Amino acid sequence: MFRIDFNKLRFLVCDDNPHMRRILRTLLHSFGAREVYEAEDGATALEMYSHYVPDIVIADWAMPIFDGLELAQMIRQPDSKGNPYAPIIMLTGHSEKRRITMARDAGVTEFLAKPISAKGLYLRIMSVVAHPRPFIKTKNYFGPDRRRNTTVAYIGPERRNGGEAEILQQPSLMDKARVTS
């Protein structure tokens, strides 16, 4: 069995809602975290990110000045002086496929939909600490590997060439079953 020593991790929580910040702070302190920094908008969060160099960022999507998506894009600058690799957990009320795809393509590491739960947050943190994914850099993407499945035979849109998504033609499972039967 594995556990996380939260007292060895530094968190940056970014949410414009003071109630949600209080809940997140309470949960993280209860897990054992000592260093939890808070920002109420994307601009302040970016400044604190450079100053405190957090291990993990937990950000809301909808925020004033610039939002959580823009914050993720600014952190994920491969040539920046700061750390572009810190895990970003997006905690948001959005749960539509379109939004999840946008967050993933902005370089968000994990997505946690509200309502928040202690278990959900713990599992996301465990995931980014214990199972970090490599980063992929293409012409138009820099962020955690979007292919979570580690099998060699990838079936899906080919995005790594940096151009328009190309669909690799693969036989469907039904076709494969017909051939082998």
Place this chain on the structure above:
Amino acid sequence: MRSSLEKFKMSRDKALAPKIEAFADHHVITPHNTLRSAIRRTTDRELDDPVARAEQALAGLSGEFKTWMRSECDRLSAAYAAIVEHGFSAKARDELFRSAHDIKGDALTFGFPTAGAAAESLCRIIDHAPDLEQVPPDLLRHHVEAIQAIVREHNTIEKAGVATELSRRLRAVADDYLMLVNKDRPDHLDAIAAPSLVPGD
């Protein structure tokens, strides 16, 4: 001649540098996992449960949830009042959306699930209506007033099932409206009809 300190720094920097594999059209970068030191192995006998401890701490905050929910409603009312008075500027639209969106996200945690459902319906209108100035004023007003009523009269109407019925009907009316005004916008129609994709835990 390099000093031993310089050599140590160089070897440390090399060890911490990300491993980069170059391919024709992309790079695979494996950063040094600095968080690995936070993982420790435990025995099955360890009784400490951080999730249970956090849930208990969250329960300790629950006495404040009603007050917090009321302040969220006040924020929504103020955002709506600004729109009634001055119309839909980008700033006013964002504030209305963010206040409804926060209620949608927080309401279940705070013990007001039906207020969250009504707030979600309001968010969908703001997100998918092609022109907010053309949205029937009553549709927006009924959403804002319903959320306020559900929170204010929580002990009476929530128990009687009225709140559930109210938010269900609001969602039905809002969806009918959105389907109608987006009939020529297939991407919005798909998004309106799509189910939520995110699992609970």
